[in-house]
């Protein structure tokens with residue numbers, strides 16, 4: 001019998017865990033190292049989701065271990081009103097790396113928290129309260145972040161924050177507006193803001209956007225859209241928050257995805273990838289916005305704000321990413337992965353679309369390329385087969401699109417591991433298509 005089926009483990013899990021979404025993999029994960037996690041039978045599983053889209057340095061990076069061990073021994077957690085060197089150093093480093101005039105940071109633990117703080121600051125700075133995001137967005141599970149999350153989880157909890165609005169993200173594979181056969185994102189943007197202006201009470205505070213909407217189906221905002229969005233915000237006195245939880249710190253082949261568009265947001269929020277698996281997030285904003293919020297009594301006093309241990313990890317993550325050329329590596333490994341996926345598309349008619357940037361790629365599974373009809377059961381079958389074969393791939397299933405695999409291996413992934421992932425995926429698709437026909 002597989003050690004993954006240990007009855008006592010599953011009985012305790014069933015009896016004592018709150019289920020927080022989806023179902024658990026029927027595996028007991030015992031350890032993780034590099035690009036792999038290992039189950040109770042010591043079976044290696046290639047981690048093409050970087051844990052929860054976070055472990056950009058793979059698992060158990062020796063230098064991160066050293067930082068954690070040293071800080072656990074010497075400087076771990078402090079009274080929230082105390083400062084330490086790692087916090088000030090990480091804030092300075094973020095100011096050096098972040099686009100434009102973004103130079104003041106607050107260090108927190110999770111992505112939702114960082115977005116919560118950015119939204120609160122935007123409200124305080126503008127004196128307004130309306131917050132807009134995309135209909136396919138995911139910004140987190142706390143109150144303001146959840147109110148700005150439309151891809152899932154809205155039902156059953158009573159009213160969201162008053163003044164929450166959504167507009168559709170431009171979706172080039174299934175465009176609402178087309179010109180000469182391509183997505184007319186300008187018309188999409190104009191149409192969305194026309195509708196928004198009709199609904200707003202005149203209190204627009206902020207727009208919060210992911211440069212690539214990950215949980216919404218790996219929808220890559222077309223080049224130019226983000227600048228257009230920034231202009232719409234400027235015209236209305238709204239602040240632009242760019243949430244780079246998944247795209248930040250090299251993942252897309254640039255340090256931050258918004259650099260591609262040359263857009264300087266009013267707030268940049270970072271999380272998952274910044275701590276590379278350790279809970280660490282940051283809100284980065286301009287001195288002018290920070291001064292204004294401070295004057296107006298900004299309060300965001302949390303237990304783990306400005307904690308030295310995660311800040312030291314974040315500093316080391318940035319040092320390794322820069323020193324080892326991992327931004328460029330994301331671009332070249334991403335190109336290799338994309339080439340392999342396009343070859344698979346040539347073999348399998350159920351691969352409708354391949355999109356994304358660097359090492360954040362999406363593969364949309366459809367019934368066939370002609371009809372583009374969503375094929376949720378096939379997508380789920382491929383995902384299950386991948387796991388059986390030793391490849392962890394995450395598929396998002398949303399009603400309006402086919403299942404979309406979000407492929408995001410660690411930036412340290414080797415060419416051999418990429419090729420292995422492609423081989424396993426090819427086998428999983430082949431087996432699943434055969435079984436379904």
Ligand SMILES: Cc1ncc(COP(=O)(O)O)c(C=O)c1O
Pocket residue numbers: 109110111112113115138139140141210214215243244245246271272
């Ligand atoms: C783009 C984005 N923002 C924010 C979050 C929330 O981060 P956390 O789960 O760390 O609160 C997520 C989580 O998936 C995310 O994908």
